[in-house]
Amino acid sequence: MGKHMGVECMVTTGGTSLKDDIMRLYNTVHIIVATPGRILDLASKKVADLSHVRTIVMDEADKLLSAEFQPVLEQIIGMCDKDHQICLFSATFPVAVRGFCQKFVPNPYSINLMDELTLRGITQFYAYVQERQKVHCLNTLFTKLEINQSIIFCNSVNRVELLAKKITELGYSCYYIHAKMQQTNRNRVFHEFRNGATRHLVTSDLFTRGIDVQSVNVVINFDFPRNSETYLHRIGRSGRFGHLGLAVNLITADDKQNLRRIEQELGTEIRPIPPVIDRSLYVG
Numbered sequence: 001m002g003k004h005m006g007v008e009c010m011v012t013t014g015g016t017s018l019k020d021d022i023m024r025l026y027n028t029v030h031i032i033v034a035t036p037g038r039i040l041d042l043a044s045k046k047v048a049d050l051s052h053v054r055t056i057v058m059d060e061a062d063k064l065l066s067a068e069f070q071p072v073l074e075q076i077i078g079m080c081d082k083d084h085q086i087c088l089f090s091a092t093f094p095v096a097v098r099g100f101c102q103k104f105v106p107n108p109y110s111i112n113l114m115d116e117l118t119l120r121g122i123t124q125f126y127a128y129v130q131e132r133q134k135v136h137c138l139n140t141l142f143t144k145l146e147i148n149q150s151i152i153f154c155n156s157v158n159r160v161e162l163l164a165k166k167i168t169e170l171g172y173s174c175y176y177i178h179a180k181m182q183q184t185n186r187n188r189v190f191h192e193f194r195n196g197a198t199r200h201l202v203t204s205d206l207f208t209r210g211i212d213v214q215s216v217n218v219v220i221n222f223d224f225p226r227n228s229e230t231y232l233h234r235i236g237r238s239g240r241f242g243h244l245g246l247a248v249n250l251i252t253a254d255d256k257q258n259l260r261r262i263e264q265e266l267g268t269e270i271r272p273i274p275p276v277i278d279r280s281l282y283v284g
Helices: 018-024 036-044 070-079 093-103 131-144 157-169 183-194 228-235 251-264
Strands: 011-012 031-034 057-058 085-088 121-130 148-155 174-177 200-203 216-221 247-249
Touching: 011 018, 011 036, 018 036, 018 148, 031 036, 036 070, 070 093, 085 093, 131 157, 131 216, 131 247, 157 174, 157 200, 174 183, 216 228, 228 247, 228 251, 247 251
Parallel strands: 011 031, 057 085, 121 247, 148 200, 148 216, 174 200, 216 247
Antiparallel strands: none
């Protein structure tokens, strides 16, 4: 887009070369797409001058305004033009975001597209299993469902790697990705998955935000998420771009109460999985 509008853009993250970024900033840059830590580092080193920045955009604002990132963002905002505009984008707006808005975004203009961005087109089921039955249940889903590509979520890095190994041992093509991997390795896995090199991807909640793969039609919560915001972001990986999607949750006895709470908070219904799932619900 910038190529045809005469707008110079650059991307800088913890995974890009700091030296290259510094050299790039010697030339004119109109838009910087960055992680909070990297842009603060560049600004603190006087490499990036933010004093003329008048528009600050925060994608996945609920994550950026968590306790981990909010102090960094407040420092960045303090370095920008005093007469600036802040734009926040997110599928959910928890207390942290509302508190930030009260402090930094007085009288905001709000656009709510929650129905369009979240559950529309996604059919949700749960399977009640014991922990030791989960892999067997997953294998059954693989054999019965018509999966274009699937994303399978676990609640820890160790479980991501162990499950990916189990799936591979069962004879299925499978990659894994999580936050403790090097950025270059994460980028490689993501691009290969998006290009169809493998059918299944096991991941942590790293993969819930800002990443869209059109061919994903099934999301499986191997481990049930701890809150409704995470659930919403996870199942949003299917049903993208107006396509249909299927979300299957593997539920243990410890998850039952959490399941009902998430249903209530999201105003949705997660039904018991039937013996046969109608392909028209998730195969376009």
